[in-house]
Amino acid sequence: MKNKVKEERNSLNLTQTDLAEQIGVSRQTVHAIESGRFVPSTILALKIARLFKLPVETVFELEATD
């Protein structure tokens, strides 16, 4: 799964720590999501999308191999 979490976070001038605090996870989890190693749950993905004020499909995108 691809995501645009890092781009959207940077566009809002948020650090990984800021984003982590706002969605209730650790900074390491945000890093893992941005690097594509960890796929968040539906709730967490919705929280991230809501914070960015974007549809969840815009932030997270399925790849052909998914």
Place this chain on the structure above:
Amino acid sequence: MNFLSPFPMSGYYTKVAGMGIAIIGLLLIAWVQISGQPINRIEFNFEKQATFGIWIFTVGLYLMAFSKEKVDDERVQRIRQVALRSSFQILVGVFLAAQITSLLVKTAEIDFSIIPVTFTLVFYHLIFYVALIRNPEWAYKEVTVTENFRMNKKFYLIYTLALVVVIATIAWIKYFNN
């Protein structure tokens, strides 16, 4: 009754306490090994105080393993699941290999029992298949002991009273009827 988890975890401060206990255990092991002398003020029914040190160390690790992290998010929970499964897999594999070696090779007699591992595997299958078939809420939510108690005070009160009655009855039968 509110959601009741049969397997609650401990909170973060229990993890910190567990770390402290594990360090004490390591220090005790190191003291006995380096000095070659037991700590004479401690008297227990252990043959060697290093064994007691190992026990304390293990208690500390146990408290640490089943306590939540400071930020216990879904990534941590997934990593915990993998870590526990892998370590359990290694343990069972090692015990199976050691036991069969002990059985087949006469000169390789290893004095231990595989029964605790067998029971643990039985419990694992019981819990796994009960959760798979019944789909209970507790299979999807990790709560701490404190949260579990807060949500189910009445249950814990009745459970504690029942336990006290059972223990008192057993004690009465065993000790006062003899």
